[in-house]
Amino acid sequence: MDNILAPTTKARVSIPVIALALYAVASGYLMSLIPLMLPHYGLDNSLASWLASAFYVGLLVGAIAIEPVVSRYGHKRTFALCLALFVGTTIILPVFVQSWVWLMARLVAGLAVAGIFVVVESWLLHGDEASRAKRLGLYMASLYGGTAIGQLGIGYVGVEGYLPFVVMSVLTGLAIALVLFGKCDQPKSELITHLTMRQIFKLNHAAIIGCVVSGLVLGAIYGMMPLELVNQGITNADIGGLMALIILGGMLVQPLVPWMSNYLGRTLLMAFFCLLGTLAVSLMMLDDSIRLLALGMFLLGMAAFALYPIAINLGCNNLEPQYIVSATQVMLFSYSIGSVFGPVLADLYMSAEHNLMGYLFSILLATCLYMLAAGAKIKSQLVAGE
Template structure:
């Protein structure tokens, strides 16, 4: 994700393409999120996992072989659909546990692994560079390694015939804080992945540390996951999301005001922790009271909410402000707005006597 905007110049593509590449990826994610449940129900989790990873590999190969704006936009759209499939398959599989505590634990381990891999990926930017075929071949090789697990391990997947589609009436009754939490997560993470590498690279005092600072953001997302898993069964989930949003807004101020490298790294780390904490809290909130047969469909709806935010986020962040720190201020605005909403919902829950797990 960070490699793509940084490699545009090397492939003789306009840097103005960056926000559109991010948005079209998330548009694919959005469209993919509306149809994954049918694929999983028909062929099962394991084969669906293989299919979507194969599609993702093909999209990266297309970018490498045909460096033109039109083909890159098409490839990123296909990649979005493929990643939607991977997310729904993996997350619904892991969320098929019998208790909210087990679900939170599984999702915490998954998110830690996901963001840990992403952080290591950011650190690969400096040694691999952003020019030529090498970084893209490295990505392709990693995806081929990922596909080995479902190819070699054929047992343990849920039974596909037990999946049920959520009717519109039940979708409307899903937790609104959960859906808004996923939407806010997309509004934050879309620009973080799509625009933040360029923002950092354009700051004179930060440019030489682009890979390190991006890794700090995602490392924060990884390190916070055990804490999210621990707190999500002990504190109301709406209040928990409000707390992370408030701390994230403070981190935005830290980025703008930092006068040395160490406070800057810490601010990016905290911003990443708070931004990446929202999605797992929201998705477990949505699934807490659902039977396992409806988990795939609910995961699909949550990913749809996330995708809407991810489509809008990069374009909004790129166009709302021409200021040097426009992207960072946009993130701060999203965090404060979400914090206020979640605090209001949390107070409503306290007044109605909802349990912490219900959020």
């Protein structure tokens, strides 16, 4: 990016937050709907992982390419444009039932969603720093809360016919209207400094690994978890509720992360949440009771959604202010890399005896051990420096 938001005294951000929540409900519904509706349209279940990867490829490219669009058209118009593009790629799915069309649609949807995230996140950075944490808290709550509500559409609206697409189109249309006609402040821009390649390689390695692993885990959960639950004999109504528990766990853990950071270093905090995720997966692998499955899903959501914000915070630690946006782009790029490969790697486990739970267990346990080693190295360096 070539710009960053210049602070103002007050920033009215209710419009983008509400619009994001409406989008999140539609997107959350679609996220779980796609893998489940493949058989209804005569498409092979193996397409699910490739659709998820195509989406994250678009997310990766869009995170880099959206800045010129924002600079030219502004936040409001870009937000509305990305929402319109997203709903367009959604409507096209039941009309053109071909694998390559769906793959291209999800790729373009990834571009649109990257634009939505970049616009809203930069929008909420607009304003005084004192209330920035509160605004970002509203952002996380609206995104995760809306996504959790969207999962319930699987049970209440269903997975067949055109009704799901009508519901998603109406929600996104309301979000577009709110952005275009609602009264809100738009951010202004000023030049910032980009990180050089040498500076990028000097960023905290644990932070970058944390972002990659977050993508590996969340990409697989979004793309493959509904199919994993189907293979376990879970009904569609219960699948929606279980997916909502994952998102709910991610939403409720956000206030705990800053508090826990006061007692644990960020590297050790990532190790803690990876361990929590490993225990959650172990719980689901050892017992197929629906209650234990629900508890495991909730804990897995807490672990999976905690990694990215901790990693970004660690990556931007001690950086001069003009480098923050550039560093954040590096972290988002790292997350997107993981998100692209996560569903494909998880699909390899799905065809073996270990299934998706085995994949998540392996990734989280390996990351936990790495973070513990990295944390011990940092502590030894501090002791040696004394």
